[in-house]
Amino acid sequence: MGALSVNTALLRDILVGFVRDEVTKVGVNKGVLGLSGGIDSALVAFIAAEALGPENVYAYTMPYRTSNPESEAHAKLCADKLGINYKVIEITPMVDAYFQMIPDADNMRRGNKMARERMTILYDHSAAVGGLVLGTSNKTELLLGYGTLHGDMASALNPIGDIYKSQVWELSEAMGVPREIIEKKPSADLWAGQTDEQELGFTYREADELLFRMVDQRMSREELIAEGFDPAFIDNVHRKVQGSHFKRRLPVIAKVSNRTIDRDFRYARDWGK
Amino acid sequence: MNFTVALAQIKPKLGCLGDNMSIIESAIEKGVADGADLIVFPELALTGYFLKDLVPDVALSLDAPEIQKLKELSKRISIAIGFVEVSADYRFFNSALYLEGGEILHVHRKVYLPTYGLFDEQRYLARGERFRAFDTRFGRFGILICEDMWHLSAPYILAMDNATTLICLSSSPGRGVSGTEELGSSAAWQKLTSTTAMFLNCRVLYCNRVGYEDGINFWGGSEVVAPSGQVLERSKMLEEDFLTVKVDEGALRRERIFSPMMRDENMGITLKELKRIDRENSR
Numbered sequence: 001m002g003a004l005s006v007n008t009a010l011l012r013d014i015l016v017g018f019v020r021d022e023v024t025k026v027g028v029n030k031g032v033l034g035l036s037g038g039i040d041s042a043l044v045a046f047i048a049a050e051a052l053g054p055e056n057v058y059a060y061t062m063p064y065r066t067s068n069p070e071s072e073a074h075a076k077l078c079a080d081k082l083g084i085n086y087k088v089i090e091i092t093p094m095v096d097a098y099f100q101m102i103p104d105a106d107n108m109r110r111g112n113k114m115a116r117e118r119m120t121i122l123y124d125h126s127a128a129v130g131g132l133v134l135g136t137s138n139k140t141e142l143l144l145g146y147g148t149l150h151g152d153m154a155s156a157l158n159p160i161g162d163i164y165k166s167q168v169w170e171l172s173e174a175m176g177v178p179r180e181i182i183e184k185k186p187s188a189d190l191w192a193g194q195t196d197e198q199e200l201g202f203t204y205r206e207a208d209e210l211l212f213r214m215v216d217q218r219m220s221r222e223e224l225i226a227e228g229f230d231p232a233f234i235d236n237v238h239r240k241v242q243g244s245h246f247k248r249r250l251p252v253i254a255k256v257s258n259r260t261i262d263r264d265f266r267y268a269r270d271w272g273k
Numbered sequence: 274m275n276f277t278v279a280l281a282q283i284k285p286k287l288g289c290l291g292d293n294m295s296i297i298e299s300a301i302e303k304g305v306a307d308g309a310d311l312i313v314f315p316e317l318a319l320t321g322y323f324l325k326d327l328v329p330d331v332a333l334s335l336d337a338p339e340i341q342k343l344k345e346l347s348k349r350i351s352i353a354i355g356f357v358e359v360s361a362d363y364r365f366f367n368s369a370l371y372l373e374g375g376e377i378l379h380v381h382r383k384v385y386l387p388t389y390g391l392f393d394e395q396r397y398l399a400r401g402e403r404f405r406a407f408d409t410r411f412g413r414f415g416i417l418i419c420e421d422m423w424h425l426s427a428p429y430i431l432a433m434d435n436a437t438t439l440i441c442l443s444s445s446p447g448r449g450v451s452g453t454e455e456l457g458s459s460a461a462w463q464k465l466t467s468t469t470a471m472f473l474n475c476r477v478l479y480c481n482r483v484g485y486e487d488g489i490n491f492w493g494g495s496e497v498v499a500p501s502g503q504v505l506e507r508s509k510m511l512e513e514d515f516l517t518v519k520v521d522e523g524a525l526r527r528e529r530i531f532s533p534m535m536r537d538e539n540m541g542i543t544l545k546e547l548k549r550i551d552r553e554n555s556r
Contacts, residue, residue: 005452014447014490017511021485025286157488266325268487270287 004166004212008174011167012047015159019051022157023132025273030131034118034152035059035079035086036189037071039172039181040160041136042078046175047159048134049082057084058129062118065092071189074181081178091117111190115151123154132156140165140204143211144237145244146196153247164212165204202233210237275522276411279309279350280495282514284484287321288331294319294339297354300515301346307517311351311411313495315442315482316383316419317367319356322444323486328397332359335377340370347372351409353480355418355442357398358382364399369416369442371409379407383418384427391446391489392420406434411520415475419443422465432473432535437500437525439469443481447492447511459492459510471502474528474535476520483513500528 023031031048035041041059048057061075072088079086095117099105105113126133135155137147139162147153160168165186172182186196186204197203210229213219214237219227224234250262259265281300286292297318304312316322319339320331333339333356343352351373358368358380367383382401386394404427406415415431415438422428422441431439449457462479470477477498482491496507497518508514529535 003451006450007452007454010456011450013511014450017490018485018488022488025485267327268287268323268325270323270486271327272288273286 004208006167006170008171011171015047016051019048019159028130030056030129031134032058032122032126032131033134034122035061035075037074040138040168042177042181043168043172044134044136044159045078045082046177049084054083059084059086061088062091062121064095064114066191067189077178089121112148115148119151119154137161138165138168139163140207144240145247149247164208166208274411276310277308277519278478279304279312280480280516281312281314282483282493282495282508284513285318285321287486288327290319290331305350309517313440313478313480314354315480316355316444318354328357328365332357332365334359343372344375348375353440367398369418373409381416385420385424387420404430406431406436412437414438417441428469428473432475438476441479444491445481447490456492459494466498467502470498470500474500474532476500483511500525
């Protein structure tokens, strides 16, 4: 894990500073996030509480009736430890109302709908409390496309989008995220017993070791094979990264004018901030 | 002569000339109050860094009221500061001014515009064409803007032009968090400023900014490096800071006696070989 290991004190300073600076410069001082009971959102809650003060962080757990009760317990544990604002909002009524009309929808559609239902709740509460929605997708998930577009991938600011899952674990240890949250198997909690690694077919550690060399170090396929990675694993991960690239981009706009948004109309989002 | 330099490690607002002028004026007041003779600001202190299409909107000509104001202020303290300059033929430069005694003593237009990785300067900005040393009340100075310093020839030319103090204005994004003590970019810069000072027997006054723009942090760590390469003082990482450091003429004199590399530097050989390389390359 040598290459992936991070100076957690420095990383913490940068990420806490990021949340404080990028939230306050738009003229608000509050952050809103979905607290799933998993490690990624727990870490973001810790970062946000340190950056904005626990009284300015609003966390919501949004369980569906099939969600593992342990998830909610872990979310509450995290919120209690930090002293942040915390509320449970069930999404069962709205999700069930929708799928009553479409009873044959498969698990993927249901999972995506739930993720997007949660997104609308977070954005509604961001308007209600006057805060920004904080993203909780890490770099591994974002690169693999293991998330729902406009669902859990939607946010105003994402403090952990450039750190791999292994680094999320390392920073969570350093910041005092409760042990039971760090040690449990990562899960999207869409159905009982689901784990990310089972669904992906490889472990996050394995993916991180490969992605770090492939993406950050720009090693060629030959170099990765020489490093000992299985060619089939390399190709599988590469396919996932390429195949999910659309999720990491804004919608494509058909160009007809001389200045098209994001093409030749280019401004930083922090324009004037 | 001995002088006191202030390094204003500020956090400019992106594209907000008015707000940034206020930040700059307060820093100047503080510098004057602290007894500084010279105050150095970061690259693009007046405008912020990731300007993109804002470049033409925030550009100033040398007769702009903001520059006039800085000229006035320079009657009280010498000032080195970065901004976007627009020329009469509407080219836009990433420029730095050195103002003293109510006048602009020098304008440096950034020569090396990084356009790789997270940088995109050459898309928006025109390239400067020269490195020139100039005389100030503290001795002969040279100005570099950020990436300029990563090209060996740039500080070399200034030192050969008899500069003994190099000012580097910077907006260096922090990146490369790893298992080591230092941030990748700060470790690299610290090696560079120290080595440059040591190679050229020059002092280096390095001023970097802080703050975030679209998630990119600027790491600060502004510093004064003695001609021996030793860091005299360094500002905080990632936070606004204001450093006031006494710069000792004696240290420069002693270093130049102790390691007279610049005295012995042979421009004739360098030029002869560069001309040969140029001849061979153009065949």
